[in-house]
Amino acid sequence: VQLDAERFDVSAVIDAKDFAELEEIRAGARDAAIEGVMLKRRDSPYVTGRRVGLWYKWKRDPLNADCVLMYAQRGSGKRSSFYSDFTFGAWTEEGELLPVGKAYFGFTDEELKWLDRYVRNHTTARFGPVRETDKSLVLEVAFDSIHESKRHKSGLAMRFPRISRIRNDKPANEADTIAGLRRLVT
Structure with missing residues (x-):
């Protein structure tokens, strides 16, 4: 050959x-x-x-960023009764929260149950299967790299994102910014 x-x-x-x-x-x-x-x-x-x-x-x-939970959707298979697919975002300089990634794993079963309850108790709107949250929970997200993307409003897309920690200790307004994530673009 x-x-x-x-x-x-x-x-x-x-x-x-x-x-x-x-x-x-x-x-x-x-x-x-x-x-x-x-x-x-x-x-x-x-x-x-x-x-x-x-x-x-x-x-x-991995690289890490503190992002704000924005949306959740039920998973599939054994997770079909739990909100386990999470979209998270970072802040613009103007204070707008824009999505930068989506993760389906990285948390324990206990954390999954906690996150599911959190989503159910903090839902502000529903769009079909998607629930929008009150954008008050910070998640530490680990990811391999971040790239520019024309598909996302933030202009960024994470590669292999996963939730590494729930940041109950951090207020949402202290989460990372789009500008900070842009400095990590490869």
């Missing part, structure tokens, strides 16, 4: 004397525009479709 060299990159082999040296390399992954470091035995073959084995993707640490 001939591979088109224009479409494929060959990864460099990284020799490191210990994990501390590898951690330094991984720490620079974001600046190098790579996802992380792939660890593998030199003699291990690539096997498709497996989730565990002799290869390990050691990803870079």
Whole structure:
């Protein structure tokens, strides 16, 4: 099989004397525009479709932002009776809250129950299956990267967002801004 060299990159082999040296390399992954470091035995073959084995993707640490819960929708499957699909936003300089992402996971079952009750008790409007909340809850959102987007009113789209923490300790007006998130664009 001939591979088109224009479409494929060959990864460099990284020799490191210990994990501390590898951690330094991984720490620079974001600046190098790579996802992380792939660890593998030199003699291990690539096997498709497996989730565990002799290869390990050691990803870079996620970015984090404090965002405000704006909308919620019921999930599917075992989560179909819970509001578990969340749209969250950040503030403009004018004080408008604009959506920057949507997350479906990252929380425990107990947190899911708490969030479901929160949505039901703080709904201000309904649009079909979507509930709008009073925009008072801050969620810490972890994400891989953020990019400019013409599809979203905020002009931004998060890559792989997930809820990492419920921020009951933080008032909504102290959540992150669009301008702050724009500085993270890659």
